[in-house]
Amino acid sequence: MKKEIRLMKGNEAMAEAAILAGVDAYFGYPITPQSEIIEYLMSANTAERTGMQVLQAESEIAAINMVYGAAGCGKRALTSSSSPGISLKMEGISYLAGAELPCVIVNVVRAGPGLATIQPSQSDYFQAVKGGGHGDYKLIVLAPSTVQESVDFIRLSFDLAFKYRNPVMILSDGIIGQMMEKVELFEQQPRLSEPPEWATRGKKPGAKSTVITSLHLESEDMEQVNLRLQAKYREVEKHEVRFELFRCEDAEVLFVAFGSSARIARKAMDLARSKGIRAGLLRPITLFPFPVEEIRRLAGQVSGMLTVEMNAGQMVEDVRLAVNGRTPVEHFGRFGGMIPGPDEILEALETRLEEWHQKQPA
Amino acid sequence: MKKEIRLMKGNEAMAEAAILAGVDAYFGYPITPQSEIIEYLMSANTAERTGMQVLQAESEIAAINMVYGAAGCGKRALTSSSSPGISLKMEGISYLAGAELPCVIVNVVRAGPGLATIQPSQSDYFQAVKGGGHGDYKLIVLAPSTVQESVDFIRLSFDLAFKYRNPVMILSDGIIGQMMEKVELFEQQPRLSEPPEWATRGKKPGAKSTVITSLHLESEDMEQVNLRLQAKYREVEKHEVRFELFRCEDAEVLFVAFGSSARIARKAMDLARSKGIRAGLLRPITLFPFPVEEIRRLAGQVSGMLTVEMNAGQMVEDVRLAVNGRTPVEHFGRFGGMIPGPDEILEALETRLEEWHQKQPA
Amino acid sequence: MAAKGDIIIDIERCKGCQVCLDACPKDVLEMSRKVNSKGYQYTVKVNSDCTGCANCAIVCPDAVISVYRVK
Amino acid sequence: MAAKGDIIIDIERCKGCQVCLDACPKDVLEMSRKVNSKGYQYTVKVNSDCTGCANCAIVCPDAVISVYRVK
Amino acid sequence: MTEEMIIAGFGGQGVLSMGQILCYGGVMQGLEVSWMPSYGPEMRGGTANCTVILSDEPISSPVLTRFDTAIVLNQPSMDKFEKAVKPGGLLIYEENGMTRTPERTDIEVRSLGAYDESVRMKNTKVFNMIVIGGLLAVKPVLEVENVIKGLEKVLPERYHHLIPLNEEAIRKGIELMQDKAGALNGQG
Amino acid sequence: MTEEMIIAGFGGQGVLSMGQILCYGGVMQGLEVSWMPSYGPEMRGGTANCTVILSDEPISSPVLTRFDTAIVLNQPSMDKFEKAVKPGGLLIYEENGMTRTPERTDIEVRSLGAYDESVRMKNTKVFNMIVIGGLLAVKPVLEVENVIKGLEKVLPERYHHLIPLNEEAIRKGIELMQDKAGALNGQG
Amino acid sequence: MAEQSIISPENLVYKKTGVMTDRELHYCPGCGHGTAHRMLAEAIDELGIQSETIGVAPVGCSVLAYYYLNVDMQEAAHGRAPAVATGIKRVLPEKYVFTYQGDGDLAAIGTAETIHACNRGENFLIVFINNGIYGMTGGQMAPTTLPGMKSSTCPLGRDVLTMGNPLKITELVAQLPGTYYVTRQSVHTPGNARKARRAMKKALEYQKENKGTCVVEVVSNCPSGWKMNPVESNKWMEENMFPFYPLGDIKVPGKGLVSDGKNGS
Amino acid sequence: MAEQSIISPENLVYKKTGVMTDRELHYCPGCGHGTAHRMLAEAIDELGIQSETIGVAPVGCSVLAYYYLNVDMQEAAHGRAPAVATGIKRVLPEKYVFTYQGDGDLAAIGTAETIHACNRGENFLIVFINNGIYGMTGGQMAPTTLPGMKSSTCPLGRDVLTMGNPLKITELVAQLPGTYYVTRQSVHTPGNARKARRAMKKALEYQKENKGTCVVEVVSNCPSGWKMNPVESNKWMEENMFPFYPLGDIKVPGKGLVSDGKNGS
Numbered sequence A, B: 001m002k003k004e005i006r007l008m009k010g011n012e013a014m015a016e017a018a019i020l021a022g023v024d025a026y027f028g029y030p031i032t033p034q035s036e037i038i039e040y041l042m043s044a045n046t047a048e049r050t051g052m053q054v055l056q057a058e059s060e061i062a063a064i065n066m067v068y069g070a071a072g073c074g075k076r077a078l079t080s081s082s083s084p085g086i087s088l089k090m091e092g093i094s095y096l097a098g099a100e101l102p103c104v105i106v107n108v109v110r111a112g113p114g115l116a117t118i119q120p121s122q123s124d125y126f127q128a129v130k131g132g133g134h135g136d137y138k139l140i141v142l143a144p145s146t147v148q149e150s151v152d153f154i155r156l157s158f159d160l161a162f163k164y165r166n167p168v169m170i171l172s173d174g175i176i177g178q179m180m181e182k183v184e185l186f187e188q189q190p191r192l193s194e195p196p197e198w199a200t201r202g203k204k205p206g207a208k209s210t211v212i213t214s215l216h217l218e219s220e221d222m223e224q225v226n227l228r229l230q231a232k233y234r235e236v237e238k239h240e241v242r243f244e245l246f247r248c249e250d251a252e253v254l255f256v257a258f259g260s261s262a263r264i265a266r267k268a269m270d271l272a273r274s275k276g277i278r279a280g281l282l283r284p285i286t287l288f289p290f291p292v293e294e295i296r297r298l299a300g301q302v303s304g305m306l307t308v309e310m311n312a313g314q315m316v317e318d319v320r321l322a323v324n325g326r327t328p329v330e331h332f333g334r335f336g337g338m339i340p341g342p343d344e345i346l347e348a349l350e351t352r353l354e355e356w357h358q359k360q361p362a
Numbered sequence C, D: 001m002a003a004k005g006d007i008i009i010d011i012e013r014c015k016g017c018q019v020c021l022d023a024c025p026k027d028v029l030e031m032s033r034k035v036n037s038k039g040y041q042y043t044v045k046v047n048s049d050c051t052g053c054a055n056c057a058i059v060c061p062d063a064v065i066s067v068y069r070v071k
Numbered sequence E, F: 001m002t003e004e005m006i007i008a009g010f011g012g013q014g015v016l017s018m019g020q021i022l023c024y025g026g027v028m029q030g031l032e033v034s035w036m037p038s039y040g041p042e043m044r045g046g047t048a049n050c051t052v053i054l055s056d057e058p059i060s061s062p063v064l065t066r067f068d069t070a071i072v073l074n075q076p077s078m079d080k081f082e083k084a085v086k087p088g089g090l091l092i093y094e095e096n097g098m099t100r101t102p103e104r105t106d107i108e109v110r111s112l113g114a115y116d117e118s119v120r121m122k123n124t125k126v127f128n129m130i131v132i133g134g135l136l137a138v139k140p141v142l143e144v145e146n147v148i149k150g151l152e153k154v155l156p157e158r159y160h161h162l163i164p165l166n167e168e169a170i171r172k173g174i175e176l177m178q179d180k181a182g183a184l185n186g187q188g
Numbered sequence G, H: 001m002a003e004q005s006i007i008s009p010e011n012l013v014y015k016k017t018g019v020m021t022d023r024e025l026h027y028c029p030g031c032g033h034g035t036a037h038r039m040l041a042e043a044i045d046e047l048g049i050q051s052e053t054i055g056v057a058p059v060g061c062s063v064l065a066y067y068y069l070n071v072d073m074q075e076a077a078h079g080r081a082p083a084v085a086t087g088i089k090r091v092l093p094e095k096y097v098f099t100y101q102g103d104g105d106l107a108a109i110g111t112a113e114t115i116h117a118c119n120r121g122e123n124f125l126i127v128f129i130n131n132g133i134y135g136m137t138g139g140q141m142a143p144t145t146l147p148g149m150k151s152s153t154c155p156l157g158r159d160v161l162t163m164g165n166p167l168k169i170t171e172l173v174a175q176l177p178g179t180y181y182v183t184r185q186s187v188h189t190p191g192n193a194r195k196a197r198r199a200m201k202k203a204l205e206y207q208k209e210n211k212g213t214c215v216v217e218v219v220s221n222c223p224s225g226w227k228m229n230p231v232e233s234n235k236w237m238e239e240n241m242f243p244f245y246p247l248g249d250i251k252v253p254g255k256g257l258v259s260d261g262k263n264g265s
């Protein structure tokens, strides 16, 4: 059955997807450019549709800790915010990762640092991927580049969160959140009926009580927990890498870009091709786990890589780590809410190409 | 004049150094293993000694924002905390970086993620260096490995903070903070008499008012600010790299370690030497700016590098980025409050050495 | 009765909110038919009953009105 | 008067805080001279006046005391 | 085919929904579409705009700095976007309330008295539909029937009885523009 | 020379300051020193310990898992640290309150009745000084005079009149241990 | 002719104070923020302390308050203005310090900072603009939104059962020993605006005497968030906001608490 | 002989409830946390709701409360227990939910979460252990530390001029319409402990009826932080804490506010 195609704003589409995915609870605090998520949910009569709880918290910190409480009960809990609000959640996110609670955090990124501007940006890549909170932990990070993916990733991210008992972040941005485009929604999913056995829901008589915690006073214990977490992250790296390739088969040069920049890089790729440059594009869909193998593979094929990011150079580090010197990797970025155009990307590529060719005679 | 040698705890020594450095204000909230800093200050009669203001804030968030207020007046403002408390300061730190306010933030790192344990760790490297807060910003990060450096870096960090109008983080840990060792204090420095002209202190009649802000609504403006910040960070990279080398002249293999791990790695280096392995040690003192050039230089000399970190592998990424494939770089870590011993480090080195030699026949 | 007061309205800054109309005890003010360059209707004086009480000026959120009074 | 009540003290768990001494209306409790394996002095019964009122037990932070009473 | 448009004006002029209707029209016509509003506190000032892209290829950025077509409905919008039209592009403006005419000569400039027409139609709510009609007259990127279908999507069910009125407005807009063109031609 | 020690006992036994005095003594003797306390909520339990390192080389980690010397002043500390003494190392324990004697045979084990001695000296505050004396008798890593100088540093000015008493306690500790050793030797 | 003689410098009785800049305000038509700014600026003007004053702007519609208030200012993170002001006042105790905050800023995310600054009796003035809504972000529910009142996050009206009650934070802080003068004003009529100015002036005078925290709440409108025209919004405010947030002094030096806000609940 | 007959199962009148685990408590000798835990556990026991109860432990000395309280529990970040409990209660409204929090946790870093949970009238019980100090971290000043009282961060005693006043947060939240039953108890004497248990039981009963937030403050000792032996500390508490934090009900169903805490200030 072909589903109806609708035109939706990224933020509203995510909100609708949350209802359809059978999410149990949303806790959030308004902030541009993502307030439509809570506004949509508050207008959608979720109580009647699925029984989903929606609460405007007193702050981002309260919201992430409400998520902790609901997630600790084995429920599907969602929160969303934008950059400064996400920074406030860092302690809570570290706690969620430490207590191995599944949940989904949406960051509709705006420019930073500080209050900066509410315009779109991708400058929270490091925060999302390297752990903005304290301690050794990893979020699974999904970067949608269309409204359709915003919808699909809501469902996917809850699946991953519960599969690995790990918080998942959807790293969207002001473009994807605010734009409308075509989207096909999925069917209403049921809410979870039985909580997982690790969840607090009242101690069964005779059974041991269930405890949700990230505290392990003894270093020996804590190291074991850390090791278990690291092993889990390795599992995630093994099984959950997602990316998309455009015209990479014969590429002599590679763009690497995620989220909304990938859309623009794709246009730049077309422009490059039309000028005879065999450009390809790798779009990481999961930022953690990062498509290390694929990039490494392509490093043997291309004469250089250019990341296109709406930041001052963040993902480029992960590309360089993957490539490990086998081919030059450079960064092109616009930031502070500025959005790169395909032309300037092409220009940047052409400049790089010259440099690369000078350095390493084919 | 030779100064008297004292035996002091790292935390208390930093507190005394703050008074001696003429710091104007300290705002903080208790958390193990760094509460001695505020306790010392509260007992030291700072009001009479230098007029320094010391206030126990209601939270880490309040504390970092009090620092913002005082720093915005051109004063030397200090705060300190430990990992979960630092996570809470992420928004504030991003604001300080965005508003280009000089201040010093001490993180006496304990293990994570979450509440974890209060035992020593170095697992906040990423947070400190890659920007745990939102947006493209950099802290200048100093990692003391002795109590003496804890003292010296308080002064140095305020110098750097004011030189670059940038927040500086001292990344200490539970070992350096809690241990006592010999220390030589410096002489009492005067507090700043004249505030810098960018500071709010009451608009001079006829002059334009002074505004401290990180807000720039227009993307065009914000991008300019971002570019200025990036240019500043490049300046910092050019001028402020600090590191220490141990027996690197003839090293065939290199340890890279910072803070308290560097002490232990040094012992491991000695052990290695005594077994005929020509090991050297590079200790980054500034984590940002990172000693990229020096590591790159040594990459041409050694057959491999091993980072020793009390985390699951963080600084190793920056070493790899510096080396860019020219020599293998591996990580050895203990975590969760566990502290690596020289023996196991040596063992790890020996294992690696074998691998490296197998891979690349000298 | 001769006017004791008068006002100057910076019509380019007026946002047409009409708060001043409500505040004037003498019904001196009305909204223009025309709009200013920002597209707002603006306040105009429609009679000379102004007493210079400054009520309109004090409630104007945009500080559009200056008030004069014969003392 | 014959004892109506009695108590059992889990001396290994006693931390010697003496809060129970204060709570006993019949001065039944005293501190031991010896220490338990954790190094704390512990509570001992020194007479048979216990009425089984459970006052000692209820204030003991470590729940060291169980109380019996003839009903 | 790719048509990149900006529609800009006052908050109350129905600028954002105009864009949405065009997008839905595009969907009905099997095109890729994107709609991106201006957002932020600058909206306090009362201006609003949206970027609309209709294309038969995947759309890269929904945010643009240069446009094939600009529809400007008040003076500040004209001031801002006249210069953003690509050479050879189209600028359509509403006549009412404008204090100056566009200056560029390397683009096609068309004006419309949609406001007056809406007054004549006794319903200023259809103002933006008239403008859509005006656009379609000059640049028939979409079939009128698809635009109407789009309208059905954007309009909540309870307002569907107003669709005929809106359709009429669109046709009025087309006529209006064609008349103008005729006049223009006649003149030229 | 590097001497790695753990001193462990009850909070009230002056365990932490013992370590500090030894460290200051080391400073007076021109050595590198480090002192590291146990910290954390386990201190709620009332146990406390510190690691002391005296060395003529730079000290790497102030935190250790194996020790040349362990001074244990209550049963839980003995239980915890007996096994942490390096083979051939030294274990000194306070006799009072112990319910078992150490089991290891590959290390030197010495006991001391410092508590009783302090009672005899009518000042249980000097208990830890007697223990220091006992240590120095077995392992003369520091000159007594340097330890006294160290004491001067650790003790606040207003308590300096107590230094002679403390010195006496240290000497008592040395005697006590030597007597024991004599007895031991006599036995052996 | 008569008029010509009236409009002359010596007859000027009211014009925008020099403690406001010449910049056009970005606020929506009829929004009380503009008047509140001006009343504060006039109070500073009257006291002649422009060059000794440091203000703290919040995150909210008044985030750009420093565009208009012609004094040195710092822009605080959302909700943290009282902490920022504490930092300022502690290092520059001789300056006049104020924060200017909306209800979301002061009574939601910033609750802890507000309560604790007041509890410490920090010597500064808090100007609290209570418009019962989050203006800046597009009209979401605020902690002070009235029961049944609509917003974009309570489109059917605030349901106190699930969303909680409007928070009378001003009455709460009035009870803390650290606050010295706490009052609730409005600026929508000439009389009220003048009173609000007097209140702010008084508060600044108390600050000179190091009396503790002074709080001037201004119950204000948000025509955009409320989706009303400005004149309607003021009327609605009088009819709906004032009964719940009654105007007048709440804590007065020498007298202590003079209102418990009960008449309003 | 007489004794032998007394100690037999049928004569048992008091032993540790099964809602406590068998684990030894890590608290310092004489610390009220142990008794407070037990009173709460007994209340849960009496109501027979052990398997329907979910608790939230704070960061503070009672961070390991789940070692002792034999119910499902979650460990919250410092100060955020009311938010965590909100998350729990919103998705499991039919369960009994409580938080157990110290004064630093509840009244300093967690002020906003406390006030807003109470203001929303979240249907759970807050057990608030007020010992006037930060026990866990080694005896620093708390928001509730008394004027002049010493701590490691006010070694000369709390100076209200610079450090602020002790915060009677219980009286504050009692004024919020969201709270239903607010009371202040202690557990240092048999009578007080029993009363505290009754209060907690009552609160849990109200929770069943969805009445709103109930707050049971327990004024307690911290022998370690106060640097006193336990018996001294209890005496000191009676003499110094109780006058400032008077025991008794503050807000009672049907009656509303019955104490304004004034007698204590």
Ligand SMILES: Cc1ncc(C[n+]2csc(CCOP(=O)(O)OP(=O)(O)O)c2C)c(N)n1
Binding pocket: A029, A030, A031, A032, A060, A084, A085, A088, G059, G060, G061, G062, G078, G101, G102, G103, G104, G105, G106, G129, G131, G133, G134, G135, G136, G137, G142, G222
């Ligand atoms: C940490 C953080 N959270 C949220 C926001 C988004 N935000 C900006 S202003 C605001 C609230 C504005 O409401 P209010 O304080 O009542 O002021 P008003 O705009 O009504 O004057 C919010 C939630 C932000 N900028 N930072």
Ligand SMILES: Cc1ncc(C[n+]2csc(CCOP(=O)(O)OP(=O)(O)O)c2C)c(N)n1
Binding pocket: B029, B030, B031, B032, B060, B084, B085, B088, H059, H060, H061, H062, H078, H101, H102, H103, H104, H105, H106, H129, H131, H133, H134, H135, H136, H137, H142, H222
């Ligand atoms: C974010 C954060 N800040 C600070 C701490 C350190 N910390 C742990 S418990 C505590 C306060 C304990 O005091 P209280 O809440 O009164 O409980 P008590 O220990 O007295 O029972 C603090 C500050 C922390 N763990 N996390």
Ligand code: SF4
Binding pocket: C009, C013, C014, C015, C016, C017, C018, C019, C020, C021, C042, C043, C059, C060, C061, C062, C063, C064, C065, G030
């Ligand atoms: S109050 Fe001011 S802005 Fe509003 S209509 Fe009157 S003059 Fe214009």
Ligand code: SF4
Binding pocket: D009, D013, D014, D015, D016, D017, D018, D019, D020, D021, D042, D043, D059, D060, D061, D062, D063, D064, D065, H030
């Ligand atoms: S109250 Fe309990 S722990 Fe304290 S002395 Fe009595 S039995 Fe021992």
Ligand code: SF4
Binding pocket: E044, G026, G027, G028, G030, G031, G032, G033, G061, G131, G135, G136, G221, G222, G223, G224, G225
């Ligand atoms: S949104 Fe509301 S508060 Fe903000 S400027 Fe407009 S009317 Fe004023």
Ligand code: SF4
Binding pocket: F044, H026, H027, H028, H030, H031, H032, H033, H061, H131, H135, H136, H221, H222, H223, H224, H225
């Ligand atoms: S530190 Fe204080 S509150 Fe904590 S367990 Fe010890 S006595 Fe109790």
